[in-house]
Amino acid sequence: MANGLRTHTITLRGLRITLRPLTGADYPLIVPWYQDPEVLFFSEGAEVHSYSPSETISILEEISQTAHCFMIEAGGRPIGEIALQRMNLPLLLARHPGRDVRRMPVTIGEKGCWGKGFGTEAIRLLTRFAFTDEKVDILYAVGIGSYNPRSLRAFARVGFLVDGSQPSTHHGAATIDYDLRLDRSSWTDLPPPGTGVQSPLR
Numbered sequence: 377m378a379n380g381l382r383t384h385t386i387t388l389r390g391l392r393i394t395l396r397p398l399t400g401a402d403y404p405l406i407v408p409w410y411q412d413p414e415v416l417f418f419s420e421g422a423e424v425h426s427y428s429p430s431e432t433i434s435i436l437e438e439i440s441q442t443a444h445c446f447m448i449e450a451g452g453r454p455i456g457e458i459a460l461q462r463m464n465l466p467l468l469l470a471r472h473p474g475r476d477v478r479r480m481p482v483t484i485g486e487k488g489c490w491g492k493g494f495g496t497e498a499i500r501l502l503t504r505f506a507f508t509d510e511k512v513d514i515l516y517a518v519g520i521g522s523y524n525p526r527s528l529r530a531f532a533r534v535g536f537l538v539d540g541s542q543p544s545t546h547h548g549a550a551t552i553d554y555d556l557r558l559d560r561s562s563w564t565d566l567p568p569p570g571t572g573v574q575s576p577l578r
């Protein structure tokens with residue numbers, strides 16, 4: 377059970393987007409994103425078609441207990457949210473004893489903003505914060521479906537590679553869920569854009 381939203385005071389500025397602390401005042405913006413079947417098709421592994429406002433608030437509050445939660449703004453307009461969250465999956469934690477392992481859930485809820493580079497920039501900004509400020513050892517993006525090439529590609533752009541995969545089903549169809557991983561020891565900031573980034577699927 378969550379204890380309200382735990383917030384912070386960090387703002388990260390990029391070229392086209394800003395990550396600023398998510399607060400309770402953002403709930404009315406986020407609730408419609410969590411009710412949009414098209415957004416949830418990509419962001420949820422299970423067959424979730426809609427979250428009620430109270431479910432959305434519970435999810436955000438729960439994540440915030442162990443995460444820095446940010447709103448993604450483009451041109452001053454909130455378009456999505458992203459978090460740097462302590463790893464909570466026992467299997468992945470068990471593989472890295474004594475290491476600081478985190479995960480990075482991301483949702484651009486404004487669908488008109490998909491495919492314009494905002495997600496990649498948000499992931500890049502938060503990855504830099506994770507490795508340079510927080511000294512995180514290992515970052516994961518967990519359970520990205522093979523039906524979600526935008527997400528796979530956005531994380532790949534920042535240097536994430538496939539660390540594991542599991543067969544799964546998604547809305548009745550067979551799929552593969554990928555766990556992508558990036559270690560601080562192998563991270564290079566700002567890989568040059570447009571220089572033939574490899575697909576994470578090898």
Ligand SMILES: CC(C)(COP(=O)(O)OP(=O)(O)OC[C@H]1O[C@@H](n2cnc3c(N)ncnc32)[C@H](O)[C@@H]1OP(=O)(O)O)[C@@H](O)C(=O)NCCC(=O)NCCS
Nearest residue numbers: 418419482483484490491492493494495496525526527529
């Ligand atoms: C996943 C998400 C954060 C990506 O952010 P985005 O701003 O849409 O993505 P970007 O524009 O930064 O990057 C998308 C990449 O995928 C590519 N891409 C875009 N549409 C694509 C498509 N239909 N098929 C294949 N690749 C596609 C783009 O060309 C780009 O790659 P490139 O930089 O090598 O050219 C965003 O789309 C989103 O929130 N989607 C809904 C929720 C979700 O999927 N969350 C993640 C769950 S793991």
